[in-house]
Amino acid sequence: MHLLVTNCNTTASMTEEIVAGARAAASPGTTVTGLTPAWGPESAEGWLDSYLSAAAVLDTLRRYEGQCDAVVMAGFGEHGREGARELLGVPVVDITEAAAHLACLLGRRYAVITTLDRARGQIEDSLHTAGVFTNCSAVLGTGLGVLELGDDERTLDAFVAAAERAKESGAEVLVLGCAGMTGLQRAVGDKLGLPVVDGVAAAVKLAESLVSLGLTTSKAGGYAAPLPKRRLWGPPGA
Amino acid sequence: MHLLVTNCNTTASMTEEIVAGARAAASPGTTVTGLTPAWGPESAEGWLDSYLSAAAVLDTLRRYEGQCDAVVMAGFGEHGREGARELLGVPVVDITEAAAHLACLLGRRYAVITTLDRARGQIEDSLHTAGVFTNCSAVLGTGLGVLELGDDERTLDAFVAAAERAKESGAEVLVLGCAGMTGLQRAVGDKLGLPVVDGVAAAVKLAESLVSLGLTTSKAGGYAAPLPKRRLWGPPGA
Amino acid sequence: MHLLVTNCNTTASMTEEIVAGARAAASPGTTVTGLTPAWGPESAEGWLDSYLSAAAVLDTLRRYEGQCDAVVMAGFGEHGREGARELLGVPVVDITEAAAHLACLLGRRYAVITTLDRARGQIEDSLHTAGVFTNCSAVLGTGLGVLELGDDERTLDAFVAAAERAKESGAEVLVLGCAGMTGLQRAVGDKLGLPVVDGVAAAVKLAESLVSLGLTTSKAGGYAAPLPKRRLWGPPGA
Amino acid sequence: MHLLVTNCNTTASMTEEIVAGARAAASPGTTVTGLTPAWGPESAEGWLDSYLSAAAVLDTLRRYEGQCDAVVMAGFGEHGREGARELLGVPVVDITEAAAHLACLLGRRYAVITTLDRARGQIEDSLHTAGVFTNCSAVLGTGLGVLELGDDERTLDAFVAAAERAKESGAEVLVLGCAGMTGLQRAVGDKLGLPVVDGVAAAVKLAESLVSLGLTTSKAGGYAAPLPKRRLWGPPGA
Amino acid sequence: MHLLVTNCNTTASMTEEIVAGARAAASPGTTVTGLTPAWGPESAEGWLDSYLSAAAVLDTLRRYEGQCDAVVMAGFGEHGREGARELLGVPVVDITEAAAHLACLLGRRYAVITTLDRARGQIEDSLHTAGVFTNCSAVLGTGLGVLELGDDERTLDAFVAAAERAKESGAEVLVLGCAGMTGLQRAVGDKLGLPVVDGVAAAVKLAESLVSLGLTTSKAGGYAAPLPKRRLWGPPGA
Amino acid sequence: MHLLVTNCNTTASMTEEIVAGARAAASPGTTVTGLTPAWGPESAEGWLDSYLSAAAVLDTLRRYEGQCDAVVMAGFGEHGREGARELLGVPVVDITEAAAHLACLLGRRYAVITTLDRARGQIEDSLHTAGVFTNCSAVLGTGLGVLELGDDERTLDAFVAAAERAKESGAEVLVLGCAGMTGLQRAVGDKLGLPVVDGVAAAVKLAESLVSLGLTTSKAGGYAAPLPKRRLWGPPGA
Secondary structure, three states: EEEEEEEOOOHHHHHHHHHHHHHHHHOOEEEEEEOOOOOEEEEOOHHHHHHHHHHHHHHHHHHHHOOOOOEEOOOOOOHHHHHHHOOOOOOOEEEHHHHHHHHHHOOOOOEEOOOOOOHHHHHHHHHHOOOOOEEEEEEEOOOHHHHOOOOOHHHHHHHHHHHHHHOOOOEEEEEEEOOHHOOOHHHHHHHHHHOOHHHHHHHHHHHHHHHHHHOOOOOOOOOOOOOOOOEOOOOOOO | EEEEEOOOOOOOOHHHHHHHHHHHHHHOOOOEEOOOOOOOHHHHHHHHHHHHHHHHHHHHHHOOOOOOOOOEEEEEOOOOHHHHHHHHOOOOEEEHHHHHHHOOOOOOOOEEOOOOOHHHHHHHHHHHHHOOOOOOOEEEOOOOOOOOOOOOOOHHHHHHHHHHHHHOOOOOOEEEOOOOOOOOOHHHHHHHHEEEHHHHHHHHHHHHHHHHHOOOOOOOOOOOOOOOOEEEOOOOOO | EEEEEEEOOOOOHHHHHHHHHHHOOOOOOEEEEEEEEEEEEOOOOOOHHHHHHHHHHHHHHOOOOOOOEEEEEEOOOOOOOOHHHHHHOOHHHEEEHHHHHHHHOOOOOOEEOOOOHHHHHHHHHHHHHHOOOOOEEEEEOOOOOHOOOOOOHHHHHHHHHHHHHHHHHOOOOEEEEEEEHHOOOOHHHHHHHHOOOEEHHHHHHHHHHHHHHHOOOOOOOOOOOOOOOEOOOOOOOO | OOEEEEEOOOOOHHHHHHHHHHHHHHHOOOOOEOOOOOOOEOOOOOOHHHHHHHHHHHHHHHHHHOOEEEEEEEEEOOOHHHHHHOOOOOEEEHHHHHHHHHHOOOOOOEEEEOOOOHHHHHHHHHHHHHOOOEEEEEEOOOOOOOHHHOOOOOOHHHHHHHHHHHOOOOOEEEOOOHHHHHHHHHOOOOOOHEEEHHHHHHHHHHHHHHHHHHOOOOOOOOOOOOOOOOOOOOOOOO | OEEEEOOOOOOHHHHHHHHHHHHHHOOOOOOOEEEEEOOOOOOOOOOOOOHHHHHHHHHHHHOOOOOOOEEEEEOOOOOOOOHHHHHOOOEEEEEHHHHHHHHHOOOEEEEEEEEOOHHOOOOOOOHHHHHHOEEEEEEOOOOOOOHHHHOOHHHHHHHHHHHHHHHHHOOOOEEEOOHHHHHHHHHHHHHHOEEEEEEHHHHHHHHHHHHHHHOOOOOOOOOOOOOOOOOOOOOOOO | OOOEEEEEOOHHHHHHHHHHHHHHHOOOOEEEEEEOOEEEEEOOOHHHHHHHHHHHHHHHHOOOOOOEEEEEEOOOOOOOOOHHHHHHOOOOOEHHHHHHHHHHOOOOOOOOEOOOHHHHHHHHHHHHHHOOOEEEEEEEEEEOOHHOOOOOOHHHHHHHHHHHHHHHOOOOOEEEEEHHOOOHHHHHHHHHHHOOEEEEHHHHHHHHHHOOOOOOOOOOOOOOOOOOOOEEOOOOOO
């Protein structure tokens, strides 16, 4: 099985980390290709970045000429998921919804811990439209920007502080609310005594699940293929 | 007062119709400038179109060098609204939410009548995140594409047929669910005996209201200005 | 255009303040007439006051013999709105819903700051039935009674203290939850760095908007004209 | 135990029917006094009637000089309930909520069948604010006015037709949505094979229950006694 | 009238306390029989206990050969209620829902105070499916186990501490969230100045109400009698 | 990896079908053991059956002495899931929630098609408490009992008829609402042009996903291990 994993920003080193996380989660026999959009924001931290990212990721998928069995969209809380479902015949799994789906199986309430507070609204909306917001007790920020994240003390401390607030909100499970946090789940989980779900890993498993069951996006409703028409994918003469 | 009205697609004739509708609704002393994105879809009919449109509209706003007091985003159910709120210091009003806000004042339940069934999901999500979905009894399609709409018998018949279903759902007020329907409200309202709200006109009045009260987007939370960073607004060498 | 603004209580000085606020918000060419009910409570602070006020305001509107193009009901959280919509052919806008409608356009979540804690329940119910409660993060009391409000230090301090709690609840926009607070919005907004919406001003703009678009209350459902029947508007021999 | 039952309109014959229904439901040892407001509408059928009725009923309760152990408010979907809870030290039970409370115990979903369609909105709002709307599958009108109701074929037929629609909505229990329907429950229940709950009877039992358990309205929050102030209960010189 | 009251656990002394509480609440002429399951957990404190208890209580009801007019299920937050409604022709009232129904009549928001924190989830789910969760502001634990409860200082102190948090959540009424708390309501209510509802007493009154009105479970939908089939009520050779 | 799959009833032939379905879905290297409860109902079709089944399945899991890496609970809409999560250290996935989780990834709205109408309520409640009810447009019955199901014309016809109603409700994806329907998904999907999700297969993939990611039930809240106490798992001397 071959999975395509799309980063939501133009930072290739982050694509590499995401791909490493995806490969660590993938089953034997699953290969993973990472895609970095050739345009868009260098990190997605807000609504404007998110919409720019959505178009760039869709353009990247549209231009991709290889084969794949499913697509994982690795932008936590970023837009675009439904557009990819229209565009493609293969299953599309977004890491936001994926993490929430698995988290629901592990405890009665889950919380998402993300980077900047400003990302909270997008994540809440994304979980709501994905149909998995009911059991979310909180979406909390650590105050760290996407490009500041690291597997170091400062990141860990900020995460643990947010996790305490998550517990007070009733959360029994945590979700890493940024693709750049991939790899943190074990360190954090050990420290906190709570299951910690990473969206990239979750999405890889859900994508593999759909493919192996022969399931793909319904084309009988809102995700039917885009209508043929004139579309310009970027400013003329850019 | 000067309003900027952004079409969500690249079809200049549609921008003209929208601007005509906006001018008809505007107060004396309000001037209206229409913007047509230089890229994006020729009509927005689905999620992929919507995300592409969002990026193109944000790019258009970003490049705009003139002055304005408020922005009206004239894509019914299309994405991008929150990004424009981040980007700009002036108020931003989207025609989807605007129509719903006024409709709530006119009856206990309202329904939206749009073009293709496939647009329904986006509209529902857009109303929900705008905080005005509670009193919406239905979002219904006429089966007509955006570029098929006209002020003719066929459009009217399709609209009236959908309106009957809207009434059964409990609606007491109708909303025209496409910027391209602007102008239809009077013909339809007379035929149906129900108030019919056009989003472009509604958004113009709400934008004027905010400006004249000195109110603008809160920058204290999720709509703070985008962080400075490297962003590429289109494919390299496009 | 001529707007009728109804105070919800019998205190004429408060009507004057409300009318002053309404006139400050009105467009050139809009005239404003204030109405003070001849009966009811001297201030509305609770459910009993609210129901008494509703009947008195409806009686006042029923007896009004002048012309008007729209009615603004200036009792924050008070009942009666739907009755006036039945009674009248012109649009009716209540300051509670009006403030919330505009607030939704300015930020992702808004909070209402009102007088006594006991008023909170009515306001929540009023926002819910108006269809704009979804994005309300909190309704908070300052502990000041309606007739204690002034444009002085004490009122400001109480408001600012409540505003801090509002921010913690996620609010990015504030709503002044009492007609008697009209005038406070600028002082408070400057101090807090948040947009502050006054219901009277908001309702004036929304009423003007509806009138200028030729929109009025739907008579096709629950707001059809009251059935003809015997009604006694007050105790016999009172 | 002594119960006060307030009609919501000025029609004394309807008070008599309600009192008869209340007495039929009351336990041995419970006495029932009916109160007919001296002012207000002759029947409550819409929002304006409802607000007028609320003030008149509160005035009636305020003037009542006798003793009572609890109050039953017999206007289905009418306003005023929370005001009476402020005003009085004894428990107050409204027939709308009462019927819903008992209906919830008898099946997974209940429906309300009322008089005119225009009453539906008020009933839905009343059930929502009472906290018992979750399991309501529909509120349906029979098309009969309050004063047209009788224990005859026409009323029964209209009720049975509405009941069929109720079943389709998933209802397993029916609620009589008008105090004037009291007495109909047995005839209708036999015909339909569904439990039919009458609000007057339900409210009598709930009022008796609260009294016998020594429970009464909480005065620690929104239902604290009305603040002392000047209130005029009707137009001067009326 | 004869009520059957089922304890949810095998501890006979707790059945006795529950029966004493039920008798104290019952009307003259109502007799109460307590049933202690012959199997199941000695106290129900968690999901596993709750499901085991549900089967044991249903088995107990199934084997009961006496007559009764209604059943009260005295396990707060425990499962089984809907199964008993299928099994029996007489009304079934569960103490969880019963307390909430009466609490809704006494204030705008109620809170439940229970034993261990781990019971909170079950109680929330039980209130939701019963249709009375809307006005619940919080479900809080005291940290005391079911078998640790007593009418002593420690229980009272833990309850009062939880009650303070309940008030902060907006509660105006408290519900005792454990059958073993029966008897505590008066001591606690006096100390707190809030109405305190005991589920056993509430359920007795609601059961009496249904019986005296001739109302019983709808058999027209989900609570139709169980289908005849082979069922083994316990392990073979146990 | 070794999965334990528990049937919810005592019918061994149904366990075999379920195990066959589970094995068909399992990855290479995953072994599947089926467990048939030694007691309980021969088929679970209603609330009483469901509670009896829950206790029997928990007893079966408790007595199981072998090793396993995860448990799949194969009773659609049946109770017990949370009890197994308390009891066990390994992940527990219920087929009801599992099907819904995957369905959410394939379309904007999904519908469940089950056996008898009486099962609908349980399924709705189960999806709600699992946190995945938001995007469910309908739960519909075919009118066929659990033991009447087969891979034949009659079953297929009943399913297809229900599927038409599902589409009208807005569903883009279907869920097989009974473990006994396993195997039907391909025949039905081809006929309808919609993705059809089987809960057994879905649960196998989700269980494998959790195990391979090293994730298991949170023990930090409501699913902590059951407290040690005296429990009798069946009637004495049965």
